[in-house]
Amino acid sequence: MTAVTVATPSLAPSTGVRRVFRQLRRDPTGMLGATICTVFLVTAALAPLLAPNAAQGRGATDVGARELAPGWAHLFGTDHLGRDLLSRVLLGSRPALGSAAAVVALAVLIGVPIGLVAGFRGGLLGEALMRVTDLFLSFPPLLLAMVIAALLGPTLLHAAIALAISWWPWYARLTRSVTQSLRREPFIDAARVFGVREPVILIRHVLRNAATPILVQATIDGGTVILAIGSLSFLGLGAQPPTPDWGLMVADGRTTVLTEWWIATFPGLAIFVVALGLNLLGDALRDILDPRSGR
Amino acid sequence: MTLLSIDNLAVDFVRDGQVVSHALRGIDLSLDDGSALGVVGETGCGKTLTGLSTLRMLPPGARATGRVTFDGRDVLTLPEAELRNLRGKEISMVFQSPGTSFNPVFTIGSQLEQVARRHLGLRGAAKRDVVVETLRKVELPDPERTMRFYPHELSGGMLQRAMIAMAILCRPRLLIADEPTTALDVSIAEQILRLLRSLQQEYGFAVFFISHDLDLVGDFCDRIAVLYAGRVVETGTARELLERPRHPYTKALLEALPRHAQPGAMLPAVPGNVPTGLDDPVGCSFAERCPLAVADCTARRPLLAPIEERRSVACFRWEET
Numbered sequence: 001m002t003a004v005t006v007a008t009p010s011l012a013p014s015t016g017v018r019r020v021f022r023q024l025r026r027d028p029t030g031m032l033g034a035t036i037c038t039v040f041l042v043t044a045a046l047a048p049l050l051a052p053n054a055a056q057g058r059g060a061t062d063v064g065a066r067e068l069a070p071g072w073a074h075l076f077g078t079d080h081l082g083r084d085l086l087s088r089v090l091l092g093s094r095p096a097l098g099s100a101a102a103v104v105a106l107a108v109l110i111g112v113p114i115g116l117v118a119g120f121r122g123g124l125l126g127e128a129l130m131r132v133t134d135l136f137l138s139f140p141p142l143l144l145a146m147v148i149a150a151l152l153g154p155t156l157l158h159a160a161i162a163l164a165i166s167w168w169p170w171y172a173r174l175t176r177s178v179t180q181s182l183r184r185e186p187f188i189d190a191a192r193v194f195g196v197r198e199p200v201i202l203i204r205h206v207l208r209n210a211a212t213p214i215l216v217q218a219t220i221d222g223g224t225v226i227l228a229i230g231s232l233s234f235l236g237l238g239a240q241p242p243t244p245d246w247g248l249m250v251a252d253g254r255t256t257v258l259t260e261w262w263i264a265t266f267p268g269l270a271i272f273v274v275a276l277g278l279n280l281l282g283d284a285l286r287d288i289l290d291p292r293s294g295r
Numbered sequence: 296m297t298l299l300s301i302d303n304l305a306v307d308f309v310r311d312g313q314v315v316s317h318a319l320r321g322i323d324l325s326l327d328d329g330s331a332l333g334v335v336g337e338t339g340c341g342k343t344l345t346g347l348s349t350l351r352m353l354p355p356g357a358r359a360t361g362r363v364t365f366d367g368r369d370v371l372t373l374p375e376a377e378l379r380n381l382r383g384k385e386i387s388m389v390f391q392s393p394g395t396s397f398n399p400v401f402t403i404g405s406q407l408e409q410v411a412r413r414h415l416g417l418r419g420a421a422k423r424d425v426v427v428e429t430l431r432k433v434e435l436p437d438p439e440r441t442m443r444f445y446p447h448e449l450s451g452g453m454l455q456r457a458m459i460a461m462a463i464l465c466r467p468r469l470l471i472a473d474e475p476t477t478a479l480d481v482s483i484a485e486q487i488l489r490l491l492r493s494l495q496q497e498y499g500f501a502v503f504f505i506s507h508d509l510d511l512v513g514d515f516c517d518r519i520a521v522l523y524a525g526r527v528v529e530t531g532t533a534r535e536l537l538e539r540p541r542h543p544y545t546k547a548l549l550e551a552l553p554r555h556a557q558p559g560a561m562l563p564a565v566p567g568n569v570p571t572g573l574d575d576p577v578g579c580s581f582a583e584r585c586p587l588a589v590a591d592c593t594a595r596r597p598l599l600a601p602i603e604e605r606r607s608v609a610c611f612r613w614e615e616t
Binding site for chain 1: 350384
C-alpha cells in the first residue's frame with residue numbers, strides 16, 4: 001500500500017469556554033468590558049454587604065445629613081433626604097441589572113423562536129409572523145411604557161414589560177435574517193441527507209449557529225436596556241421612590257445639578273459605565289465566538 | 296442484483312403554479328449491488344438532481360414523477376420516517392465541497408457521533424469507538440485527536456476524508472459521490488479516489504459517481520451513463536463507452552478532452568448551446584449541435600434503446616457515430 005501523507009494542523013484543538021477566556025485576555029477593550037461587567041455583577045450580588053449604610057440604600061432617611069458633599073464620611077455625598085449616595089448607587093445595581101436581564105431574556109424568549117420559524121419555514125407562515133413582528137416594532141417604546149404606566153400604574157415591572165414588548169421584534173428580525181442565510185448552507189442539506197429530523201436540524205444546526213449573533217446582541221442590548229430603564233424611571237414611568245433606582249436618582253438630583261452636582265452625577269456615571277462595559281464585552285464576544293475567527 | 300433502479304424519473308421546477316424548468320425529462324438508470332456507476336454530463340444536465348432524487352432530497356419547488364426503487368422500496372413515496380432511516384444509513388452521500396458540508400460549530404468527532412447515535416443507536420464509549428475506527432479507516436492520522444478539531448481547522452483533503460468516514464459510518468449499501476474531488480487539488484483527488492475504491496472493495500457498497508470528468512469516471516466506474524439536457528443519451532460499460540462512443544454527444548465530449556489535443560491546436564469544442572430548461576424540442580435535444588443530424592432527428596425523438604447487451608443509446612444514427 002502506498003503511504004498516504006496528510007498534513008496535520010499545527011494548532012491544538014480548541015475547547016469552548018477556555019478558548020473564550022484565552023482570547024479575551026488578549027483583547028484589552030474586551031477585557032475592560034468583561035471586568036466592568038464582573039464588577040457590577042459582584043456588586044449586585046453583594047450590595048447589602050458592600051454598602052456602608054444598607055438601610056439608607058433601601059430608602060431610610062437621615063434629614064440631619066442632607067446634601068453633604070462627597071467626603072470621607074460619605075464617599076459619594078448624600079442626597080436631598082440625607083441618604084448615603086454610595087449605598088444608594090450600590091444597591092441600585094440590583095434593580096438595574098435585574099430588570100435589564102429580565103427584559104433581554106423576555107425579548108430573546110419571544111423573538112428568537114418566532115424568527116427561527118419565520119426564517120426556516122419561510123412562505124406564508126414566515127410572512128405572517130414577520131408582519132406581526134413589524135406591528136410590534138411600530139410601537140414607540142416610550143409611548144407604550146406611558147400607556148402601560150397609565151393603565152397599570154408606574155412600576156419597574158411594568159416598565160420592563162413595556163420594554164420587552166417593544167424589544168423582542170429586533171430579536172425576531174435578527175434571528176430570521178441569520179436563519180435565512182443558514183437555511184441554504186450545504187451543511188443543513190448534509191444533515192438532511194444523513195436523516196436528521198427537521199426540529200433537530202432547526203435547534204442543533206440552525207439555532208446553534210445563530211446563537212453567537214444573538215448572544216452578542218443580547219450583551220450589547222443589556223447596556224441599552226439599562227439606559228432605557230433609567231430613562232423611564234427618570235420620567236417617573238418606572239421605579240418609584242424610595243427604590244434605589246439610578247434613573248430615579250438622576251431625576252432627583254436634576255434640579256440641583258449645578259449646586260449639589262454629586263446627587264445626579266454618581267448614579268448617572270453608574271449607568272454610563274455599566275452600559276459601556278456591556279457594549280465592549282459584546283463587541284469582543286462577537287469577534288471571539290465566531291469559530292472561524294480561529295487562533 | 297439490482298440495488299437501485301430509476302425509471303422514467305422526471306423533475307420539474309414549479310413556481311407560482313407554473314413550470315419554470317424541466318430539469319429531468321425521464322431518466323432511466325439502474326445500479327447493481329456493489330458496482331460503480333458513473334454519471335457524466337455538463338453543468339445543468341441533471342446529474343446532481345438525479346443523485347439527490349435517489350434520497351428524495353428535492354430542492355424547494357421541485358416536483359418529481361416516475362419511480363426510484365431502492366432495494367424494493369419506492370423512495371419517492373416512502374413515508375417520511377422510513378425515508379429518514381434510509382438517509383445516511385443505507386444510502387449516504389459525499390458532497391462536492393467538504394468545507395461547507397460540516398456544521399462549523401461542532402467538532403468533526405461530534406458530528407460523526409451524532410450519525411452513530413442517530414442510525415446505530417450507540418452511546419458513550421461504543422459510539423466513540425465506532426467513530427475512531429471509521430476515521431482510521433479513511434486514513435486520517437491520529438483519529439482521537441482529529442475528532443476534536445473543528446471543520447475550519449482541517450484541510451480540504453482531510454475534511455473530505457472525514458466526510459467519507461461519516462458516509463460509510465453506518466455501512467451503507469449505496470454511496471452517492473457528487474463530484475467528490477472537484478474542490479480538491481489533483482494529488483489529493485487521486486488519494487481520495489484510491490481511498491474510495493479500497494473502501495468499496497472492503498465494504499462492497501455500490502457507488503453512484505457524479506462527475507463531469509470522463510477520464511476520472513472511466514477509471515473509477517464499471518458502467519457510465521451520459522446525461523444530456525435531463526435525459527440519458529448513452530449507457531454502457533466504462534471501457535466500451537469510452538473506446539467506442541455510440542452517441543455523437545459522448546463522442547464530442549471525448550474529443551474535447553485535453554489529452555486528445557494536438558499541441559498548438561485549439562481544443563475541439565461542441566458547437567452551440569445546451570437547450571434551456573423550458574425548451575421542449577419534438578426531436579432529439581442534441582440535434583441542433585449534432586454533426587450527424589438529419590431531418591428525422593428534429594422530427595421525432597430517439598428513445599434510449601438497447602443496441603447490445605447492457606448498452607443503450609438514444610440516437611437514430613448510432614451506427615455511423
